Amino acid sequence: MLRIFNKIFATGIVTESVKPPKDDELEQLGIAIKRHIDSKFAGSIAIREVDAGSCNGCELEIHALNNPYYDIERFGIHFVASPRHADVLLVTGPVSRHMQTALLRTYEATPNPKWVIAVGDCAACGGEFGVSYASCGAVSNVIPVDAVIAGCPPTPLALMKGLLGLIGH
């Protein structure tokens, strides 16, 4: 037990401060920010992440948001297990045809008002996989998308800035 405490104290706090992005940065991130979102979510959002066909690269970086460097929960942003508890769907991947119905049902299960963020180049435009017999391509081909965070995969910092931009911190 002592060893654990020693390590905790020796490690200290590694969480880094993140400045909320400026408007031009948001544009760079490819986020079409809507001004009224602030009032809707009042500074805190619950996210349901949906892998709709990703290669898992995007998931690895979304995971990183919970590591002690980024610690995204300190901004009131947390990941929830059910779409019924979610304000925002974070969708990755080109939407595989085998996941199309599952994604539509997840979308329907999310209460209004809801926002959909397409994460990664695949989700944004189909990426390396495009549209095929097996892939619907971009998330917007299946459900309405409110914001896009580009990158293959987007870095945790890009994800963080995108999300902070969305809740207007």
Next chain:
Amino acid sequence: MSASQWTAEFRQQLALGGISVEPIAVAAGFSERAELWQIDSQQWQAFAELAMQQHLRWSAGWAEQFGEQFFVNALFEKQGDFILLRSLVNPLKPELPSQATVYPAANRSERHTQDMFGIKFIGHPDHRPWTRHKAWDKHEYPLRKDFPASGNPQGVTPPDLDYQFIKSHGAGTYEIPVGPVHAGIIEPGHFRFQAVGELILNLEERLGYVHKGIEKIAEGRTPESLARLAGRVSGDTTVGHAWAACMAMEQAAGIAVPPRAALIRGILAERERVANHLGDIGAICNDVAFVFGQMQFTRLRENWLRTNALVFGHRLLMDCVVPGGVKADLSEASGHLIKQDIVQLRKELTDVITALDLNTSLEDRLYTAGFLADEIAAGYGTVGYVGRASGQNFDVRRDAAYSPYDRVTMRVALENQGDIASRFWVRHKEIKAALRLIEQFIDLLAPGDLIADWQMPAPGSEGLGIVEGWRGETVAYLRFEADNKISRYYPRDPSILNWPALEKLVLNNIVPDFPVCNKSVNGSYSGNDL
């Protein structure tokens, strides 16, 4: 016994059993580690029976349309030597006897080939589709050349409600369906449990949800474009799959990778291994609610990824391996930085692992849970850390060494308890071994080219890349057509061999321990579904 000896003896034994195989000459690089044998389709299963008797391991299976014909391929391994068995099947009546009756490892692979090509495996123990849900019709076969990559999709692809899951009977048993959308930040797949009380009686996996048509959209690509696609077969194995695909392309083109590039590939691959193992160990701690371990390991992983970004320009190392070599050089300063990092990581690992090792709450959950017996691991051809935690002493880096691993001696991490703790400790040992390898590779770096000049491969030339990705043996097969274009690409992720092991190792565990059992295996969904 040397390589050629056992294959020669094996051929004699086959001949005694009335099975004739005909060795075929292929591209020079290809045959260094693998022989290509052709066999009559009627003897496909009989070959497997003898191969099983001689303890050959079934490694991969795929098919290919070549002109009007179909080739069916199966890859076998023994003592680090590979035999690629090939049979021609009649295009008018595409069928051959199943090898899945002999090798359970071939089961899902043959079903994939059936779904994608319409080649029937006679006597196959399971007639259900595997990769096909409802995105294409039962009588359409996406990997046939006359099937357009765009397919004929409906507006909305319906869910696959026809799949016949195993049913449980009897008082007190019940079923738990899970997925495809899971509770965590994780890839989609479906698990069907049959349980009594909390005890798991049976688990059935239903995958294929993230099938993106990778094999089909590979057709017609240039080498660079194929390498990019290969790097996205499974995002956590971008180096492993890109390397296997590039190795196969380089064989087909008959070019050798410069020594400096090979060393940098080795550094990239070992960095990928360390990053994933750090993440997995953290995630295993998380799944038994041991937050200290999770936070420490995710922190160490983040440090490691930041160095990746700094040195190689990408946190996950995507697109660093390119046909003929590598994209980025490693400066002396960067080499120094990496070595300093390693010293620091070793020290921290010692601190954290010592703290974990003495912790009873971890011990209670990880020891004896998720037990995979050696015989079952061998029976399913389990590879990588899952295999090595259940006594399967195989590692491509040592047993079929390729450059740069042929320049160093390495110890393969092994455990033999077969439980979650074993898979935890194998990862820890592999991190330590990888750190030593990275240091050795940096020391071996001498000035030289980063990329070999590309030579356009002759139409029809083929290549077979086999590397030890972080999950285990990773295979890529491909063939070129005219104009430097790919006509067939098949990546075999180690997960394809390891997923069935999960169905076995959860038996008699309790449902709440499933997440940690699953995480201890950490199969790739994307790499499985293609």
